[in-house]
Amino acid sequence: MIEQLNQLRERALDRITQTASLDELETVRTGMMGRKGELTALLKGLGQLEPDMRREVGQLANRLKDEISRRLEERSQQLLAQASVINEPYDLTLPGIKPSVGGLHPIQQMRYDLDDAFLSLGFEVFQEDEITSELYGFDHLNFPPDHPARESMDTYWLKDSNGKSGADRLCLRPHLTGASVRYLQQHGAPARFVYPGRVYRNEQTDARHERAFFQYEALIVDNDFSFASGKLLVETILEKVFGKPVEVRMRVGFFPFVEPGFEIDMQCQICGGVGCRLCQHIGWIELMPGGSPHPNVLQAAGLDPDVWSGFYVNIGLDRLVMMRYGVDDVRLFHSADLRFLRQFR
């Protein structure tokens, strides 16, 4: 009997080890410990033994039962850890299922990136209508009466504006700067705000020139604001766009609505400043104009230029986006071609 038990033990442990699935393990379990199982049968036979044998063999059989149960449980844990829901083989290099996704226009993405940066500095976002008047587009901005930008070759004037001037002569806005006067007239100073939007120029179009393009302008007006502080605006923009410090230089520039005015250049990101085709071998790329609002502009906005001063920057988002992604034709932005726009989501 003891001999039988020992043989059973070996057989059972051997079978348990060799099982390859939970199903097989279950078969082994019932084969041993089920109602008709081998061990069960042996245990049933205990009663026919001599009483003194019965005790010894009984203890042995119980230990064996515990051991097999333990080994079954261990093996079951092992097999569960290895088991898969999937029966068939699976090619893990198969691609995932594409989510159905939309996206913001790449220029809009850039604009909201910049909004976030300026909002974090406590700037407001202001929007002006796309149709404006000569009064806000030019007169308030210190453009001299015979400035070429006022002509129809440059600005999209509305029909029936011929012979009119000032508030009566309407156009699609040629730049955003007029919005600064509108905002300051409404809200006064001090002020910190950005005013992104689309502007329009009557131009021949090609890969580098567009009639409709997106600008981003920011303005701070405060008491005695020095233009050494204006660099804050420049750096906020660049860090957001490029995600790293970018070499910039400020140099003299002339625009009617600023005095002094600057051209702000950025080191060419393609060649690192050595000179290449993109930067026309200069190593620098003209990025944005900037400067202190001209006293005539502040006056037009109802502010005393002896008390208030500030700093503007204005950046063309089309070109920034082109640089960010290496886009080589500005006209793609208004093409509504989804094959192009879907690349940026």
Place this chain on the structure above:
Amino acid sequence: MKLSLNWLKEYVDLPDGLTPEKIAHDLTMKTVEVEGIESLSDKFDQMVVGLIREVLDHPQADKLKIVMTDIGQSDPVQIVCGGTNLAPGQRVAVSLPGSMVRWHGEGEPVRIKATKLRGVESFGMICASAEIGLEDLLPEEQPNLIVDLSFLDHAPGTPLADALELNDHIFEVDNKSMTNRPDLWGHYGVARELAAIYDVELKPLPQADLPSEDGIEVRIEDQEDCRRYTALTITGLENGPSPFWLKSRLAKVGQRPIDVLVDITNYVMMATGQPTHGFDKDHVKEYIEIRRGRPGEQLELLNKETLDVGPDNLLICDAKGVLGLAGVMGGKLDSIYPTTRELILEIANFHPRLIRYTSQKFNQRTEASTRFEKSIDSQRIDQALGYTAHLLQQLQPRARLVGLTDNYPVKTTPTVVVVEKDFFDTRLGRTVSTQDIEQALVKLGFEVSLKDDRFEVTAPSWRSTGDVTIKYDILEEVARMLGYEAMSFVPPVIELRKAVRQLEHDVERRLREYMAHNQSAQEIFTYPWVKDELIEAAGIDQPAIELEAPPAPDMKRLRTSLIPGLIGAIGLNHHYLPEFRMFELTQVFLPGAHSPSTPEEVLPVMERHLAGAFVASQPIELFRQVKGLLEDMPRAVGIEGLSFAQVEQPGWADAKLWLNILAGETVVGALGLLSLSSAKSAGIKRVQSVLFELNLEQLKALPSRENTYQALPEFPLVEYDISLILEEDKSWQQVEQIVGPMVQRIEFIDVFRGEPIPEGKKSLTLRVWFQSKDGTMTMEQVDKRVHAIVGQLKKRLGASVRGME
């Protein structure tokens, strides 16, 4: 504008060790943008003066010669050449192996190599002028001539750049960066900037004695039009080619040499920025008059054409008629001829706006008009007069200056500006010494005096024609001379009052993000001007704002709706993609009146619209998707709720599948399937499109979230599907209104027509959820509720229930 570095150096001694790159950089940072530097000696690298010793026939080719050429080495080199004017003793331009030439003056430059031509060794090339970029300086008289340099006395082997005085650097300056600086349109003005930048002396311009006798009578009709007119009468001239140095100088800065008299006038202009103009004295009758044109007056040009001039144009006239357009161009009689022996030289000052107007009207932008329209000071005429006299003395020793008329009604008044000293400190963000301020300004020609912490600054005449007017201009002068590069960042100190809160702006952004990220639509941009055919395809028949000069004749109308642009975009994209979703959010323009800033300014009405298009093959599914996005939108973006009803069918919508979108009682937009006729007009085939448009100005933003929490069910919900058979005219809305209040939740599952449903009826399946507050519901309880619902539907809508008859 092109600037020659050698020419600049004639007026200013620059410090040693300055590279052309450094000078260009400093000019860019402080004065004007230098867009490029061209090194001429690099261009003429490996090119030398050669002396022809012998010309031999080529054994294999009649048109080629073998030219034994002395290039300063021990033995002459052998060069094969096809020039027809080769002769022993001639000096020629030799391009040695390694140099770059343009073959026959055409195409990209190629590198010269030692090679065999028809079996004969050739060590380089004897060049025609166009092959090495000298066509302006040394024009070819006929083809196949090599350039003859015998007039130069240089030893064989002399580098060509040295021999031709082309050992120079040319700066290309961006004209746009100096439209406000009339003083920089000549070398002397730029030299003055360099003197200030490097703190070195600016040399005076060469001058010569001028005649004290009066010359020809000069009449000025209006002193506002012409503030000064000088006429110098010169006799004893012998016109002919200029000396080589003068030709070379002019050619380098892009002026084609003509003859010595014309070249002198151009040279003076390129040096001082003051245009000058010569008239052959034989053509000027009695007097010169500067006056406006009269109605009907004409100017005859050299090419026999005539221009209609009038009171908007300023003219130079004599006793017989019109000679030319002041400051812009001459007429037939107004010119220097090769035969000219007596000259009247005009150096004058004209009103910038008149010059600009005239040059634009006749489409004549000349070097002179470009300068006059920037507004030049009347004092500068003195520099130009003296310089001209000096050059004449040097180049035309027999010429006599016999008379000078100087009609000088208005002198440019120097601008005086008072600036407080601390103004510089606050605006520059740092303390600047009095000495620094004075030094920066004086070098540029300003006079500065300091009294009680206030500077009185007098601008030089050449900066007083509109450029410098206020203290901010003085600030700029000081700032740029100190250098923006040296300016370190000063963090601004600001006062924080309250958080930025802009509901409308937030809603706009959330709408875009909702469309892009929740609804998987791609944002597009379209132009505000819309093609007529798209407006017609959209069935839009309403007045629009129009452009005076549109990008194209069929794009004169500005959008009143975003739908035409979307239809255009569907038309484009459906060729490539079977399914897509897109949207646009921007302004549309409507006739009307709106004054955002001041009552005197009346603008058209502008509304921000959001429009979207879902494109695929199943119209009903698309329609339900779009309706779903609109139903869900208010909650997602934080606006008051929307509802739907058929009020007014949009011109682009299908006869059945359309709805208006309502906010309260107001129609704020529409959704609908693109009609067959709109799709056809727009060339859209095979796909179905459902579009919507929403006027954002009519939506009311919620100041905060308004929905509230609902407790989770204590006992499980019971789900139950009911299939109704209904008359066609009974709507989901009617069913929902009856069933909704009787259940926890209700959902539409589907609608079905056809066997076994009788004709004229439909089967509508809905799913409802029941819940009891008291415990898990029993089957009996559920049945009871279902019967109650069915009873109501039977009674009020005549519905029967499939499987429950």
